Amino acid sequence: MQIDLLDTFLDLAETRSFHRTAERLxxxxxxxxxxxxxxxxxxxxxxxxxxxxxxxLxxxxxxxxxxxxxxxxxxxxxxxxIKIPQGAQHLLRLGIQNDLAAVYLGDWVAEFRAAFPETAFYIEPDYSNQMCADLLTGILDFAVMFSPKPHPDLHFDSVGEVTYRMISTETPRLAEVRSDRFVFAHFSPAFEEMHRQTTPDLAGAPVSVGQSGSVVSLLTAMGGSGYVLAKTASDLIAGGRFMAVKDAPDLRQPVFAAIHIRHRTLPLHRRLTQLVARHFR
Amino acid sequence: MQIDLLDTFLDLAETRSFHRTAERLxxxxxxxxxxxxxxxxxxxxxxxxxxxxxxxLxxxxxxxxxxxxxxxxxxxxxxxxIKIPQGAQHLLRLGIQNDLAAVYLGDWVAEFRAAFPETAFYIEPDYSNQMCADLLTGILDFAVMFSPKPHPDLHFDSVGEVTYRMISTETPRLAEVRSDRFVFAHFSPAFEEMHRQTTPDLAGAPVSVGQSGSVVSLLTAMGGSGYVLAKTASDLIAGGRFMAVKDAPDLRQPVFAAIHIRHRTLPLHRRLTQLVARHFR
DNA sequence: GGTCTTGATCGATTTTCCCGATCAATAGCC
DNA sequence: GGCTATTGATCGGGAAAATCGATCAAGACC
Known part of the structure; x- marks a missing residue:
């Protein structure tokens, strides 16, 4: 089996003509x-x-x-x-929780690079489950995630937590937040549960999404209320259209650094964990 | 890239000797x-x-x-x-929620085969997330799962629910179930939430697993209490060692049939969904 | 210093791959 | 019916690649 054969197969599956595929390839x-x-x-x-x-076919x-x-x-x-970009000595492959990437990635990478100038970074935003799988197979070296998936070969360090804050285009008072205009968020199972416990009447919201970024774009497009990352909340409120729902409780999502057990003691990984943790103090 | 090259690479990575790899291959x-x-x-x-x-390396x-x-x-x-076993006309690739496979798989497949004698079945127990991904890429044709993952290209039908019942080696009364001897189960995010809501004091149990089968083996080995599938509960209670915790609420986990949207209207898939649904009435 | 083992290298042979030409079968058109 | 264009299969020859067996150079071991 060769790559050429696969490419030919896939092209032929598309063109459905031996001649056209021959031409294209x-x-x-x-x-x-x-x-x-x-x-x-x-x-x-x-x-x-x-x-x-x-x-x-x-x-x-x-x-x-x-x-x-x-x-x-x-x-x-x-x-x-697999390739290390030229000039670098090492390559570190990092996974970052989708929601965190948009807000924290820039700062983190700047710090990582300052701390390890000789190292190249390969970064991929992803979801917890996938990152755990990639750590296990060795495709990732280090990951920051919301939902640690217990496994004998994985090691998790708690590095702090991130705060979600409720904002609204309509009202600063929780009692006036309408559930039919609310965007329910399921960032992680733990977050969803907290959400339901603190504001059970909003849990039945008709719209439910899994990314802070999606909540923002929904609220921007249609108006309404929902939880977004505290940092994003400040920006949006400063923009003028949104206001904080002040009496809504802040929701805190724990954040974990994850590595394969066989790298647990490497100084490199300890240092990375520290750098990430500093952001949540 | 050819398979031979990969095999050689993997063998060499293991033996770390060109000669030994040559010999082995x-x-x-x-x-x-x-x-x-x-x-x-x-x-x-x-x-x-x-x-x-x-x-x-x-x-x-x-x-x-x-x-x-x-x-x-x-x-x-x-x-x-990809291969259809000889004698069959079609091949249907089914995914089944890990927990359900052990208990229901036999019955289901017997019925499927009776309903579609010309069809061969390829069955794989797996988790909801993975099955959703496989339906999307076309690796699976049909799946039965606990946690539908909303996606524009996936279609879900509710087919009923499955009941989890609390059993114990120690006491038939919920008030006497010790949380330190309890095995907490996270079969699905929804199940976990229900669990926490109905019995919050047991949510802090030191042992937490994601499969009914694992709960059984833990309880069998160490004793204690926990939720297992109703069918399994009956068997275990009949065995003598376990008793029902009678005043513990039964937990109901909804079950869904999932298909790719482009197959939604196929009679074959409608029939499969019906067969599965019959089991939960 | 001799011997063994390591992987690299070379030349010969076999195998595979690829092209260009041709073929048979069909669809569409007049 | 008959003509033409188009379909994918097939064949022969030449180029390329893979494989083998033998040999080589360099380090390890005694």
Whole structure:
């Protein structure tokens, strides 16, 4: 199995014509034929129905397509993720909780770079579950997340918490916040639970999203009320359109630094954890 | 990039000896050398440090390893998942919530097979998040899960609910259940929340797991109390060691059938949904 | 200093890949 | 019906790549 075969397969699945695929990939039609045949032999199933009146995927081909895409994607990722940018000595691959990336990423990376000038950083905002999986397989070296997923091979350090504040385009008083104009947030299971406990009547809001950024764009577009990161709240209130819902309780989401257990004692990782923790004191 | 190269890389990463890898793969050492060189050229980085006193992965090589495993795994999966077993006309790929698989899978599959005798089934117990992702990429055709993850391309049907019942080796009375002997369960975010609301004093239990099966094995090994599937509860109580905690509220976890939106109207999927729903009436 | 083991390298052979040309089958058109 | 354009399959030859076996140089070990 080669990447060429996958590319040919995927292109052919799109064009449904051996000739057009040959043209697009700058190869001859006979080569397309041969590559498809080779791939079919490799997977052990016929992938295309060929007829004079066009080509189409077989059921097997349809099932193979997502896997072909996954393989292609994984190969791209592999290439991107292993190289150290020139000039750097090391490469650190960091995962950052989606919600935190937008607000904190810039500051953090500036500090990381100051602390480790010789190190290049590969950063990917993602969700807790995915980051835990990537730490386990070794695709990530270090991650900052909301929801630690207990696992014998993962180590979590609490690094503080982040505050969510309720803002509104309509009222500064919690009692006047209408649940049908409220954007409910499920940033993490723990956050959602706190949310329901403190303001159960708003839990039935018709709109529910999982990112602070999405809450902001919804509120900006349609007006209403909802929880956003404290830092974002200040900016929006300063902008004039929003006001703080002052008697609504602030919600605090704990933040964790996560690493694979085998790196737990590395000074590098301790230092990273410290830097992140400083932001929440 | 070819599978052979990945296999060679992974074997060499294990043996750290060109000769031993050559032996194990039944090729010559010069071929190992050439394959490694080919892979290194393909990824654009040196993957091994060769020295007289042994071979070892470079930092790039270490980072490449998880990707190599992922590629290898994906290729295996692709081969397994596309073939229709002989004699069958179609192949349906089903995902089933981990917790439900152990108890319901047998019955369901028996019914599915009776309803679609011409169809082969590929079944994989998994978690909601992963199943949603697999439905989106087309790796799964149909899934039964606890936690629907809203997405424009996914369609969810409620098919009923499953009941969790508290059992104990120690007492039939809720008031006497000790939180330090309780196994807290987080089968789904929704379940966890209900759990906390109905029995908040047990929420601080020192042991918390995410599968009904794990709860059972923990309770069997160490004794104590916890929620398990009603069906399992009956079996365990009949076994004699456990008793029902009668005044503990039953917890109901909603169950959903999920499909990709483009298959929503297929009669096949409607029928599957009906069959699953029948089990919860 | 001799011997063993390491991975790299070279040349020969086999295998694979690719192209260009051709073929058979069909669709569309007159 | 007959003509033409288009479909993918097939074949032969040449180029490229993979593989093997043998050899080599460099360090480890005794």
């Amino acid at each position: 700058r190869i001859t039609q006979s080569t397309v034929s041969a590559r498809v045949a080779a791939l079919e032999q490799a997977v052990g199933s016929r992938l295309f129905d060929r007829s004079r009146a066009g080509t189409d 077989t059921p097997e081909g349809k099932r193979f397509e997502p896997h072909a895409r996954a393989l292609r994607h994984e190969w791209n990722e592999a290439q991107r993720r | 039944r090729i010559t050492q010069s071929t190992v050398s050439a394959r490694v060189a080919a892979l290194e050229q393909a990824v654009g980085s040196r993957l091994f440090d060769r020295s007289r006193a042994g071979t070892d 470079t930092p790039e090589g270490k980072r490449f390893e998880p990707h190599a495993r992922a590629l290898r795994h994906e290729w295996n999966e692709a081969q397994r998942r």
